[in-house]
Amino acid sequence: MNTGIQVAFLKDKIMDFDTGLFYDQSNQVLKCPTSLIKAFYFDQQDNICFFVERPYVDINGMKGQFASRLHFHKKGVRWSMDLFGIAAIVYYTDAPPHKVLIRFRIIQAKCFCARAHCSSVIAGLKQRVGYFVRKLYQDRPDCLEMALE
Template sequence: MPLNQHNPQQLQFLQEKIRTIGSAIFFNQSDAVLKLPTSVVTNFKVDDYGYVWFFMKKPNQDIRQFEQDFPVRLDYFRKGVDCFLQVQGKGWVVTDPEEMYAFLEMNEDINPQVFQDMVLVKVKMQKAEFYETAARTQSWWQHAWNTMTTLFRPNNVGSNTFFPAS
């Protein structure tokens, strides 16, 4: 199911799922020698333009030595949530003081001191794969019935693919 600016319902769907799951494993898929490390990140915001914003621990090296834009994969999963999401896109380290200031103005509950220990990253979602997993809250009878009938029905896991940067 392609996602573009003409279908805001799909973007809202992704925003809600990302908000529900809350955190992801960040993978910098660049071939660069010096790159942001794989990390668990907690999303701060998903905006109406398809950008996912979050903070990461600032590396020991000077951030200006790192690539400023790079391919990214974010794997969203949380125990107890009946879905998971894999987002691919292009990421940027936000270093422009004006953009950082504008971000702080829109999110007044952030202490500006966060920039001493953290770096702000934004990822433009280009592809999002959503997977719905089987419900885990079943009675013993439902579980027994599902176990018996598994051989006679297809797997009950659903998926959708979205392309936000169309």
């Protein structure tokens, strides 16, 4: 798939979610805490931008860019999404004093399809057999993975 088509596909899927979780996956001492993001937008370079709570009074000791992950899941939607990439703290003068603007560049995306849960034993057995048949013939993947770089 073309990178432009992949980004357009991801934008459409991400906009289906109202919230997401932001994880700082760096190994630095001063890290951004795991944060719930409720409002986000895409800039002109297709980065995801959002505000998080300011982790420290003085954030100058934090690295400007760090490895991070965004996880999107919504109740009632049969799939979820994990985005891996590089986050950067943007020193934005109009940001509220207790917030920090983060710009997230997507490097890799994984979409996961959730399986329906069954309440009866027979339905559970039927689901497991169907799962093994799908895995054997690979007609419907449970995970879609894209690398954007």
